[in-house]
Amino acid sequence: MSTITRHHSDARLSRAVVHNGVVYLAGTTADNRAASSKGQTEEILGKIDALLKLSGSSKSRLLSAVVYVADMRVKPGMDEAWMAWVDAKNPPARATVETRLGTPDTLVEIMVTAAQ
Amino acid sequence: MSTITRHHSDARLSRAVVHNGVVYLAGTTADNRAASSKGQTEEILGKIDALLKLSGSSKSRLLSAVVYVADMRVKPGMDEAWMAWVDAKNPPARATVETRLGTPDTLVEIMVTAAQ
Amino acid sequence: MSTITRHHSDARLSRAVVHNGVVYLAGTTADNRAASSKGQTEEILGKIDALLKLSGSSKSRLLSAVVYVADMRVKPGMDEAWMAWVDAKNPPARATVETRLGTPDTLVEIMVTAAQ
Numbered sequence: 001m002s003t004i005t006r007h008h009s010d011a012r013l014s015r016a017v018v019h020n021g022v023v024y025l026a027g028t029t030a031d032n033r034a035a036s037s038k039g040q041t042e043e044i045l046g047k048i049d050a051l052l053k054l055s056g057s058s059k060s061r062l063l064s065a066v067v068y069v070a071d072m073r074v075k076p077g078m079d080e081a082w083m084a085w086v087d088a089k090n091p092p093a094r095a096t097v098e099t100r101l102g103t104p105d106t107l108v109e110i111m112v113t114a115a116q
Numbered sequence: 117m118s119t120i121t122r123h124h125s126d127a128r129l130s131r132a133v134v135h136n137g138v139v140y141l142a143g144t145t146a147d148n149r150a151a152s153s154k155g156q157t158e159e160i161l162g163k164i165d166a167l168l169k170l171s172g173s174s175k176s177r178l179l180s181a182v183v184y185v186a187d188m189r190v191k192p193g194m195d196e197a198w199m200a201w202v203d204a205k206n207p208p209a210r211a212t213v214e215t216r217l218g219t220p221d222t223l224v225e226i227m228v229t230a231a232q
Numbered sequence: 233m234s235t236i237t238r239h240h241s242d243a244r245l246s247r248a249v250v251h252n253g254v255v256y257l258a259g260t261t262a263d264n265r266a267a268s269s270k271g272q273t274e275e276i277l278g279k280i281d282a283l284l285k286l287s288g289s290s291k292s293r294l295l296s297a298v299v300y301v302a303d304m305r306v307k308p309g310m311d312e313a314w315m316a317w318v319d320a321k322n323p324p325a326r327a328t329v330e331t332r333l334g335t336p337d338t339l340v341e342i343m344v345t346a347a348q
Contacts (some may be wrong), residue, residue: 002137002231004177006206012199013210017179019231020137021234021252024180027211061236063249064256066343068213072332083244090238094245095259095343097300098332100188100214111182111211115236115251118253120293120347122322128315129326133295135347136253140296143327184329216304216330227298227327 007054016051022063023055023114033105037069037077040108045085048112057114059085062092068099068109078108123170132167138179139171139230149221153185153193156224161201164228173230175201178208184215184225194224239286248283254295255287255346265337269301269309272340277317280344289346291317294324300331300341310340 008015017024028047030040045059052058067082069075075096086092092112101109124131133140144163146156161175168174183198185191191212202208208228217225240247249256260279262272277291284290299314301307307328318324324344333341 004179004206004231009205009207011204011207012195012202013181013207015209017209019179024209024229026180026209027182027213063236063251064258064343064345065245066211066259068211072334075334079244086244088243089241090236091241091243091245093247093249093256093258093343095298095300095341096334097259097341102188102191102212109211109213111180111209113180113256115234118347120295120322125321125323127320127323128311128318129297129323131325133325135295140325140345142296142325143298143329182327184327218304218307218328225327225329227296227325229296 016055018055021116023052023057023116025051025112027109027111029102029106029109033103037074037107038081041078041081044108044110045081052114056116060087060090061115063113063115065092065094065110065112067094067096068101069096070101070107072098074107132171134171137232139168139173139232141167141228143225143227145218145222145225149219153190153223154197157194157197160224160226161197168230172232176203176206177231179229179231181208181210181226181228183210183212184217185212186217186223188214190223248287250287253348255284255289255348257283257344259341259343261334261338261341265335269306269339270313273310273313276340276342277313284346288348292319292322293347295345295347297324297326297342297344299326299328300333301328302333302339304330306339
């Protein structure tokens, strides 16, 4: 049976799961929800960097991303942080959609997959 | 060409698709939509168990999950059923977001991937 | 390190990413947003055909799809175009949820994965 490695698990979810060379991250949000959408995205992307490193991957190996924004009006702020961060030669397939998130002040949540 | 196996297909979608050791399930909802979010989630998770078994996998092999809830206020009920069900040593990467679903009384829809 | 191939990339995202025999497409929307949901879906599916071909895949090799509709009332129009297009013997695992999309007149967005 193929190996599955899980990181930062609690009784509900794992922050990162690795299987067959592919890394699946949980939906990631910011702790500082007083921040702007740009600030929240910067915090999220920092967390994603750390989880990808822990999983033997990096932002240059992203495969896909779904970005959930609480309001399409915060998309420009999210995108500003995203474009400053993403490896411009190796961006993932991405979709951005508007949904309500875990708390009213959660403006952005990002879920990615990456190759090891 | 690599093999793809599909289960419970109709002209629109397959309930489960298996490729290269990974199982992709369709978004799963409850038939008894008079049930609470906890009850709907219990029914959904039973369906997921059956589809994973049919696909040569199990809940202990989950990789990722996206949980769509019709209202964040039903998330606690969903989570109660989820935590009673999930293998606490092997939980998937998960995101939960609020979206409208197929009918007004559909409170929860869950889409997962798993390893065989 | 395993190879990742990216197609139609800009500084933000790639329209298609291929890794280990799996193709990940970005969320795809229609350019003609004056069209009905059926018309927008037809345009989207044409774009998906082209991206899958470029990636060494086809609609008969779809693994999973998430369909975002701006309003559940446009789902029948989307489904009409979908069912005329999908390989009825080889449909993917699919979920359809209602979210706001990039612009108010964007009625449908579809994100798929496929096997090469």
